[in-house]
Amino acid sequence: MKNLSILISTAAILTLSSCGMNNNAAKNSNEVVPAPIAQDSTAEKGLFAKMSLKDTVKAGELVELKFTVYNNGDTAQRFCKWHTPFEPFISKYLDVKLASGEEINYKGAMAKRMMPPPASSYITVNSKDSVSTKVDLLKGYDLSKPGKYTITYVGQNMSGLIVKDSISFVYEK
Template sequence: MIRQFFTVMATAAVLSAGCHTQKPVAQNDETRPVTAGSKLLKTRMATAGRRLTKDSALLSFTVTNNTSETQRFCKWETPFEPRLGKYFEVKDAQGNEALFRGAMARRVMPPPPEAYIEVPPHDSISTVVNLADNYSLTAEEYAISYTGGGVSGLQAGNKITFKLTRQ
């Protein structure tokens, strides 16, 4: 019985000491991942060129902040980090997914402060990406939707369709 008592006390002492040696959690916005605001942001896509071909299919991606406070989101898994990750669903008219040829990345969590983009109140930011850089576009017509979410926290916006012209 005394042996069990000492075993329990030794275990409690080790656990107690472990709790006191943890690093304090930072409370400022610079080190804390913030994605709650990204749910307040809206996304919108549009084609960004008159002539879309299998080698040049430009897509504009806009994030809008309609609130009265600055919001931020993580640029990972968004077109703001253009050549890294699969964040679009690209399907032809028959529902077949276009072959993704881009790079994928494994990330260290949480995202560092430089991975975040701020959107001022009642403002928006945009970027243009070439879908042909990451997808094999062999069909004539495609439907595109943003699937990011995840780390960025951005919600899927509109779905667009477009036809490629022959070169």
């Protein structure tokens, strides 16, 4: 019984220590890994993003979403552009819903990716600077019904960016 207890203790120690070794191996490898996810976009330091859109959009107009990434840190930082508007619609990184709760279908492509992302998949934002892009939501979402829409960014697991607030707009025929 004493030997079994020692064996179990030894196995537990080896298992726990190997978990820590895996983390160190990833840090010391030459592989590019996604940027760490910011915990709070109101933090003084680090990257965060904000979305903006006109309050009312009429049928026939572009539904142009502006996506801006800010770096409040003291050094340049980078994020993965995958699952952000910084690349064409090749993934679903937004939840778009009508006020009734009905989810709007994503109609863009769905790319399969090789992991980890290559270095060319990252965008660097200098300290105290920002980068912006615009995307027409009509190219990726079926916005055919008039009504009030809410947009939530859900691509944070890949990009490492947090967008704290959803935005809303009214689509009129």
